[in-house]
Amino acid sequence: MAVHTGRGIAAIEYPTGMNQNGDPSQAWIKLKPDGRVDVFAGTSDIGNGSKTIQSQIVAETIGVPYDWVTYDNSNTDSSPVCTGTFASRATFVAGKAVEKAAERVRERILEIAGKELEIDPDDLEIVDGEVLAKGAPQKKIAVPDVAAAATWTYGELITGAGAQLKPYASIVDPETGQVDLPPHSAISYAACAAEVEVDDATGVVRVTRLVQVYDVGKAINPTLVEGQIEGGAVQGLGLGVLENCYPYYPSVENRGGEFGSYLAPGFDDLPKLDTIIIENPSADGPYGAKGIGEMANNAQPPAIAAAVFDAVGVWVTELPITPERVLRALDANAEPVRDGKRVVFDSELSVNTVSKGGITFDVPV
Amino acid sequence: MKAVGARLPRYDGIEHVTGRTTYVDDVRVPGTLWVKALRSPMHSATFSGLDTTKAEAMPGVHAVLTWEDVPLLEYGHLSALGIPADEPLLAKDEVRYKGQPIALVAAEDEDTAAAAVDTIGIEFDEREPLLDVRRAFDADAPTIHPWGNWYPHFENEMDRRQIRKGSIEEAFEKADAIVQGVYRPAAIEHVPLETQVCLAVPEANGRLTIYSCTQALYFSLGVVAAHLQVPLNKLKIVGGTVGGGFGGKVDTATETMCSLLAQKSGRPVKWRWTREEEFLCSSTRAPWHMEIADAVSKDGWILGRKMLTLHDSGAYARFSPYGLTKHSFHHTGAYTIPNLHFDGYVVFTNRVPTTAMRGFGVTSISFATETHVSRIANVLGLDPYEIRLKNANRVGDTSPNRIVYTDPSTVPVVKALAGGMGVELAAEYSAMDRGKREGDLLPAHLVEQLADPEDH
Amino acid sequence: MNLIVNGVEREIESAPLTTLLDVLREELDVTSPKAGCEQGGCGACTVLVDGEPQRACLTAVGVVDGAEITTAEGLGTPDDLSPIQQAFTHHYAAQCGFCTAGMMLAAEAYVRRGGTDDREAIQEALAGHVCRCTGYVKIIDAVAAVARGDSFDLTVTAPSQGMTNLGGVS
Numbered sequence: 004m005a006v007h008t009g010r011g012i013a014a015i016e017y018p019t020g021m022n023q024n025g026d027p028s029q030a031w032i033k034l035k036p037d038g039r040v041d042v043f044a045g046t047s048d049i050g051n052g053s054k055t056i057q058s059q060i061v062a063e064t065i066g067v068p069y070d071w072v073t074y075d076n077s078n079t080d081s082s083p084v085c086t087g088t089f090a091s092r093a094t095f096v097a098g099k100a101v102e103k104a105a106e107r108v109r110e111r112i113l114e115i116a117g118k119e120l121e122i123d124p125d126d127l128e129i130v131d132g133e134v135l136a137k138g139a140p141q142k143k144i145a146v147p148d149v150a151a152a153a154t155w156t157y158g159e160l161i162t163g164a165g166a167q168l169k170p171y172a173s174i175v176d177p178e179t180g181q182v183d184l185p186p187h188s189a190i191s192y193a194a195c196a197a198e199v200e201v202d203d204a205t206g207v208v209r210v211t212r213l214v215q216v217y218d219v220g221k222a223i224n225p226t227l228v229e230g231q232i233e234g235g236a237v238q239g240l241g242l243g244v245l246e247n248c249y250p251y252y253p254s255v256e257n258r259g260g261e262f263g264s265y266l267a268p269g270f271d272d273l274p275k276l277d278t279i280i281i282e283n284p285s286a287d288g289p290y291g292a293k294g295i296g297e298m299a300n301n302a303q304p305p306a307i308a309a310a311v312f313d314a315v316g317v318w319v320t321e322l323p324i325t326p327e328r329v330l331r332a333l334d335a336n337a338e339p340v341r342d343g344k345r346v347v348f349d350s351e352l353s354v355n356t357v358s359k360g361g362i363t364f365d366v367p368v
Numbered sequence: 369m370k371a372v373g374a375r376l377p378r379y380d381g382i383e384h385v386t387g388r389t390t391y392v393d394d395v396r397v398p399g400t401l402w403v404k405a406l407r408s409p410m411h412s413a414t415f416s417g418l419d420t421t422k423a424e425a426m427p428g429v430h431a432v433l434t435w436e437d438v439p440l441l442e443y444g445h446l447s448a449l450g451i452p453a454d455e456p457l458l459a460k461d462e463v464r465y466k467g468q469p470i471a472l473v474a475a476e477d478e479d480t481a482a483a484a485v486d487t488i489g490i491e492f493d494e495r496e497p498l499l500d501v502r503r504a505f506d507a508d509a510p511t512i513h514p515w516g517n518w519y520p521h522f523e524n525e526m527d528r529r530q531i532r533k534g535s536i537e538e539a540f541e542k543a544d545a546i547v548q549g550v551y552r553p554a555a556i557e558h559v560p561l562e563t564q565v566c567l568a569v570p571e572a573n574g575r576l577t578i579y580s581c582t583q584a585l586y587f588s589l590g591v592v593a594a595h596l597q598v599p600l601n602k603l604k605i606v607g608g609t610v611g612g613g614f615g616g617k618v619d620t621a622t623e624t625m626c627s628l629l630a631q632k633s634g635r636p637v638k639w640r641w642t643r644e645e646e647f648l649c650s651s652t653r654a655p656w657h658m659e660i661a662d663a664v665s666k667d668g669w670i671l672g673r674k675m676l677t678l679h680d681s682g683a684y685a686r687f688s689p690y691g692l693t694k695h696s697f698h699h700t701g702a703y704t705i706p707n708l709h710f711d712g713y714v715v716f717t718n719r720v721p722t723t724a725m726r727g728f729g730v731t732s733i734s735f736a737t738e739t740h741v742s743r744i745a746n747v748l749g750l751d752p753y754e755i756r757l758k759n760a761n762r763v764g765d766t767s768p769n770r771i772v773y774t775d776p777s778t779v780p781v782v783k784a785l786a787g788g789m790g791v792e793l794a795a796e797y798s799a800m801d802r803g804k805r806e807g808d809l810l811p812a813h814l815v816e817q818l819a820d821p822e823d824h
Numbered sequence: 825m826n827l828i829v830n831g832v833e834r835e836i837e838s839a840p841l842t843t844l845l846d847v848l849r850e851e852l853d854v855t856s857p858k859a860g861c862e863q864g865g866c867g868a869c870t871v872l873v874d875g876e877p878q879r880a881c882l883t884a885v886g887v888v889d890g891a892e893i894t895t896a897e898g899l900g901t902p903d904d905l906s907p908i909q910q911a912f913t914h915h916y917a918a919q920c921g922f923c924t925a926g927m928m929l930a931a932e933a934y935v936r937r938g939g940t941d942d943r944e945a946i947q948e949a950l951a952g953h954v955c956r957c958t959g960y961v962k963i964i965d966a967v968a969a970v971a972r973g974d975s976f977d978l979t980v981t982a983p984s985q986g987m988t989n990l991g992g993v994s
Contacts (some may be wrong), residue, residue, distance in 0.1 A: 076942040219993075225994070229916075229987060230919055232987070233984065233986075234956075234957050258825045270953070270960050271947060279990045279991045282993060
């Protein structure tokens with residue numbers, strides 16, 4: 004009767020954008036007469052910080068301070084289409100839409116500034132809310148003055164609209180699954196190592212450490228990326244060792260109807276967390292960004308399962324890895340069935356064992 | 369760069385810490401009615417004799433809603449993606465999961481609404497439920513969906529998602545070992561701290577203002593407009609500030625139900641789910657059943673993969689065909705496997721319909737693939753980093769559905785992980801990068817699957 | 825009955841068995857305490873009753889007649905944020921924000937009774953609060969910072985203290 008430590012790893016990938024694409028996001032931006040920026044986009048912020056990220060993208064793209072940007076995603080009268088906050092698309096797809104809209108606003112500002120300064124717009128840049136001549140920054144005009152000129156001299160509204168839509172990738176051959184176009188906006192990658200302690204008397208698995216690597220393309224806001232990593236780690240831990248709607252699945256009995264009978268992770272489940280954030284930019288995401296939101300809870304369960312094996316020599320492949328499952332596995336002490344070159348684990352779970360022949364999984368050798 | 373890459377504060381941070389962020393349940397509209405639902409107590413049953421007269425007559429009750437009040441009763445949320453409708457907004461003559469909504473009452477307060485629900489007459493005729501996806505295909509399984517027990521409307525009316533590439537038979541033949549395993553991640557709850565909630569307000573000009581916790585303003589707008597059979601400008605969805613979603617606030621039906629109650633009563637109507645409803649009746653992450661047989665060489669190449677996936681969709685299709693499709697496209701995980709034989713089914717069971725949750729379709733793959741690769745490494749006596757680096761996606765490799773990888777990052781993240789863990793990789797492996805395969809990294813069995821990234 | 829809510833005396837019309845949560849939200853329009861579960865399980869309804877954190881969803885208002893109630897609105901205003909509020913902003917301890925009001929009040933009580941920046945002690949003090957978004961790390965960072973007496977630059981957010989950065993983007 005002892006506590007055993009173990010370590011396991013996992014490496015994963017995850018697509019950004021809805022599968023097969025065809026999911027639009029749109030945005031439009033206008034300048035107030037004093038140069039402040041109003042953004043209208045339809046992306047719901049579910050806590051992921053999309054309002055923040057998109058405002059940062061707008062500020063950067065136009066060249067104005069972050070606090071000049073007002074972001075309105077509040078209703079479908081003023082906001083244009085955003086397919087939704089899912090499929091890890093809020094930064095890439097929706098963010099690209101606001102980037103495009105901001106790019107158009109930047110162009111309009113430079114055109115009017117060019118008229119005011121009598122300089123070719125191509126020779127101008129916007130830095131910190133000021134339009135400057137490249138190489139001769141003493142020739143300048145503040146963005147608020149450009150907006151004022153637009154309003155009261157030229158009779159113009161400085162505005163820009165943008166839309167991001169990757170064409171729908173059709174399955175051209177359903178027998179093989181072949182598609183005609185990439186079915187994603189980008190693919191993100193991650194890796195995770197889990198360290199666990201397993202008590203072989205109680206079966207309890209305690210996740211003590213998670214080391215996680217995330218390639219996010221470009222961390223638009225590193226603090227928000229950390230927030231996704233930390234939140235995802237704890238949700239992944241819940242998926243791996245704690246949570247189950249149906250404790251006796253496939254039975255529906257004994258569903259937990261309250262906190263306490265449904266084991267959502269709490270403060271005391273928090274393992275040590277270490278992270279490495281790397282940036283291999285996407286080809287065409289805003290500033291090279293890729294998504295992270297969903298991937299953040301995918302790598303932990305398999306890393307934990309491998310760590311449990313490393314600790315106590317049993318593979319538990321039904322989630323969550325509960326104390327009961329660990330103890331049953333230790334009791335069974337099962338070896339895979341070896342049949343020629345076949346090494347067969349978990350045969351008691353297979354359709355071959357449980358179905359009455361309606362469906363089989365055959366490996367002819 | 370000034371803003372991008374900077375650790376700027378959250379746009380709505382100050383509202384959050386001063387308690388001023390307005391979520392749907394914080395919106396105050398005078399005269400708001402509260403909603404309670406009559407929900408199925410059975411996993412599977414037909415019903416008759418639905419009688420709401422006592423509820424309608426109860427003082428304080430302003431509207432009762434049944435299937436008869438819904439202009440378009442069944443609307444497929446993903447019908448634009450070819451997934452036909454199969455789920456009524458409110459049950460008409462049968463129920464297929466415990467908790468399925470049958471009737472709704474809008475009343476002056478929660479207690480009155482709940483008391484009115486208790487007066488609704490209904491007679492159930494219980495049926496044998498189907499709960500185990502592995503039994504759904506058996507001749508003696510109860511048929512629980514008009515389409516049969518598994519979704520039959522993939523392209524060309526196929527009844528499964530198929531991926532075929534190369535020759536799995538050849539791979540099995542050439543293999544030094546065939547490693548098989550079964551992987552079954554569970555249904556879990558989203559557990560957002562904010563439960564499902566909606567407030568629908570009828571406006572003087574005939575429009576409806578719908579305060580919603582949806583993750584997708586326009587998605588929900590389209591769903592409500594379709595059920596109500598009105599153009600999009602008759603509705604205004606107000607939202608964008610959600611107390612946690614994780615995928616559970618996309619297939620919402622509360623907007624439609626509250627809208628109909630608001631129209632019927634002429635009053636603002638709010639439905640805030642209890643935490644019990646959230647735990648017992650809200651859609652969940654799907655349970656998956658995955659069987660993998662990998663053909664492997666003794667030096668750690670994964671030559672081929674045969675895989676069977678049964679996706680437990682619960683009682684209705686919702687987003688499951690989409691999720692299974694995404695799952696199939698990524699069933700090789702972060703690796704390049706040239707010979708593939710994947711079959712996946714969306715299987716119906718008599719439980720709460722399953723839906724998207726963080727990682728939809730791929731979380732299951734990550735669990736199955738990675739645990740399986742760890743097992744393979746163990747069975748063959750190989751290093752878990754090395755087997756991953758060897759089989760890693762590289763530039764010019766092709767995906768299960770024959771798309772060329774142009775910037776895969778398996779190698780960088782695995783090497784970075786080794787570095788972070790203080791694991792020193794053998795020279796051959798620490799020299800690896802994600803560039804095009806050549807030399808020892810291009811064995812014969814991987815040659816044919818290469819393609820030119822220029823064609824991407 | 826009456827309550828002193830964030831320093832202001834309010835007369836209460838609701839019946840004595842009405843929960844404090846419903847009195848605050850529905851009668852008084854103080855909406856920062858949230859109906860996260862109404863089972864006492866999540867902590868999102870937590871308010872301070874005479875300085876002590878208490879589940880408003882499990883408290884009958886009659887039992888706290890005359891008490892001083894502090895909610896998140898009472899900790900500080902946008903122009904005058906309390907240290908806890910500043911810390912939660914600077915350390916990015918709120919994502920969706922729904923658990924934040926209750927979490928901050930429990931943290932405030934911890935700091936007021938002399939809680940230190942020891943992370944395990946903070947975890948224990950806040951153990952009754954569920955957060956689904958943050959993974960708890962930055963919440964602990966924020967509370968530890970207040971316990972230490974840090975001052976906060978609100979124009980920027982801090983890197984994680986509870987999660988170690990082993991390399992890459994910082």
